[in-house]
Amino acid sequence: MILSTVRRFICGSADCSRRTFAEPFAQLTAPYARFTSWLNRTLERIGLALAGRSGSRLPVQLGFDAGRMTLLRRVMALPDPQSSTPRVLGVDDFATRRGS
Template sequence: MQSVVSRPTVRRFICDAADRPRRTFADPFARLTTPYARFTTWLDYVLERIGLALARRAGARLTDQLGFRVRRMTLLRRIMALPAPQSSTPRVLGVNDFATRRGQAYSTVSTRGETHRVVDVLPPRYSAPLAE
């Protein structure tokens, strides 16, 4: 594994206006990183994709093979920091029941008809929670 150190040069500007609260300004690195960040914007994106695809342990193994060396909890924190996906009311709703324990406990799952993604899992197998 090889370490890389980047030392970018930052241009500083001085403002002569007396009514400004700040006198010096610097070029922002908006596309490269954010202030006080430990990872670049690109590496953040890559870690989020790996975390979403492979989750904790498998994702940590892949990052180790790629040379990033990121722990599994770092991937989990990246996933948990993502905003929740916006969900709209499904146009077509699929409903099915399934056994959580063979022949003893049942639950109801509702899915989007077009994408077959899970909307909600309801604990009992009765129609009242589904109607709500």
Template sequence: MPSAGNPVRLCLRVRRFFCESALCERRTFVEQIAGLTRRHGRWTERQRSTLAAVGLALAGRAGARMAGVFGVAVSRSTVLRLVEALPDPEPPVPRVVGVDEYATRKVRFYGTVLVDVETRRPVDLLPDREASSLAAWLAVRPGIEVVCRDRALFFAEGATVGAPQAVQVADRWHLWHNLSEAAERCVAQHRGCLGILTRDPAESGLRLHGPSW
């Protein structure tokens, strides 16, 4: 890391080991210092982690400018490569998981999307919408307490098999959607009753007057 804004270079003398096996593909092995160096690395592990944190916060171009402020000359492409090399964070096991389908090609190819309902963040994507795939995903996550899903039979079967301890509920969108469809069907079936409730003004002896102006 830079010291008082000045770049610092460490010169290390390390040992090189040679393999005597003729079948070995590596042949030579260079000694690494744990926590300080890595193969083909130009920075210490501390500087690498610092640049990756800057890249996560500011991305490439702004991250490179910020690195220059504290004495590290680096390009925006290098900052982005350090960010891309970071391992994906392990998402926490959701307590309430939402299950729905998504289409990679409508009417032909469907998959399953799983969302943490409490944080509203996607957790995983399954390549199909089979009950067995959902059951296998839920089975290795016993901490799930509630499965929020639509009324598809394959989702119901997968949730029952994979998470028998979880409560299955309908999600809010499908509840409102089903309620609106039921209300529309009810109004359509009783359309004839509406005429009885509204009487013709001429039959009731009432006269409608226009405005007085």
């Protein structure tokens, strides 16, 4: 658990919809996040390398409280890798023989 002291700022304008503002921690975590960005990246890498039940054993050994579904959700939340245009196209032999 991380305990931090956050500075709060008060807006002096009367027509401001928000009266107080808190100091952001963009490098540490996102607003309302339950994991730090470092832990999130670590869990993504563990999930990509091991996934599932085997991947859920490693965070326990490292002192993280993350189950297999947490790892799988992290992997599923990643964007799909960019696919490149194929340079060579082959002919399927089975499909060719099937028609004759």
